[in-house]
Amino acid sequence: MKKDEKTKRPYVICLMVTSLDGKILAEKWGDTPTVNKLADKFEIVQDRIGIPAWIVGRTTMEKDFTDYAKPILKKGHHEISREDFVATHNTKRFAITIDGSAKLGWEEPTIGDDHVITILTEAVPDAYLAHLKDIGLSYLFAGKTVVNLEVALEKLYSLFGIEKLMLEGGGKINGSFLNEGLIDEVNQVILPMADGTIETSTMFEIDAKKKKGGATLMSLQEVRKIEDDAVWLTYKVVGRE
Numbered sequence: 001m002k003k004d005e006k007t008k009r010p011y012v013i014c015l016m017v018t019s020l021d022g023k024i025l026a027e028k029w030g031d032t033p034t035v036n037k038l039a040d041k042f043e044i045v046q047d048r049i050g051i052p053a054w055i056v057g058r059t060t061m062e063k064d065f066t067d068y069a070k071p072i073l074k075k076g077h078h079e080i081s082r083e084d085f086v087a088t089h090n091t092k093r094f095a096i097t098i099d100g101s102a103k104l105g106w107e108e109p110t111i112g113d114d115h116v117i118t119i120l121t122e123a124v125p126d127a128y129l130a131h132l133k134d135i136g137l138s139y140l141f142a143g144k145t146v147v148n149l150e151v152a153l154e155k156l157y158s159l160f161g162i163e164k165l166m167l168e169g170g171g172k173i174n175g176s177f178l179n180e181g182l183i184d185e186v187n188q189v190i191l192p193m194a195d196g197t198i199e200t201s202t203m204f205e206i207d208a209k210k211k212k213g214g215a216t217l218m219s220l221q222e223v224r225k226i227e228d229d230a231v232w233l234t235y236k237v238v239g240r241e
């Protein structure tokens, strides 16, 4: 399903698991069997939606997937043109991130069965690109110094054929997409628990100085009670006030 034939970008579905108070940081909820079973609802609902391309912010990627690995720069002198690099991949499963300043360290081009695509700006070092080429990890340029999310989405569609994309946090990347009007559907899984802290991130976080317009309006499509008293809400985005 394509959002808009003119722009040819993926249909973007945001999926987040939250507490009743809309907080998203699972590690603050305690590392107990009960909490872990609740937090597992993310994978369960993700599998039920069944879309094999997902995108997360740089912070989530390094915390949950690359274990804070430092960027690797290939030794020697390299001059790499700012052309998108589509590495060989025999899969339609994609793990995607936005890393405009090349802060993530990559040793392999895959996460599990998923081929990694990193979205960069043209300002990243040539030696960083040379390393990504060596390991066969795909990269896209979406801006000279600042990431343009719309350009990134259009390239994911045109270069990789991604028609549907799961946007999976954290709050900052979700907020960036929301602010640009690039989310089509929101799936929120509310767990039967309250976080209660002020500082914990929420589902959408937009810098007040960058915020465009008023609230984003949604229409409720489905309410499902799932295992362990969790509630799975599906909304379509209608527009902004």
Ligand SMILES: NC(=O)c1ccc[n+]([C@@H]2O[C@H](COP(=O)([O-])OP(=O)(O)OC[C@H]3O[C@@H](n4cnc5c(N)ncnc54)[C@H](OP(=O)(O)O)[C@@H]3O)[C@@H](O)[C@H]2O)c1
Binding pocket: 015, 016, 017, 018, 023, 024, 025, 026, 042, 056, 057, 058, 059, 060, 061, 063, 064, 098, 099, 100, 101, 103, 146, 147, 149, 168, 169, 170, 171, 172, 173, 174, 176, 177, 201, 205
């Ligand atoms: N409960 C859940 O369902 C769930 C799901 C996912 C994540 N999480 C949690 O959320 C936390 C991380 O959330 P977060 O909000 O701090 O970080 P995040 O959204 O994962 O990543 C934010 C970073 O992504 C990059 N980014 C985002 N929007 C961008 C844009 N428009 N242009 C360029 N770069 C952009 C920036 O990287 P630079 O700073 O390098 O520019 C930014 O600092 C983690 O603790 C994670 O475990 C929870």
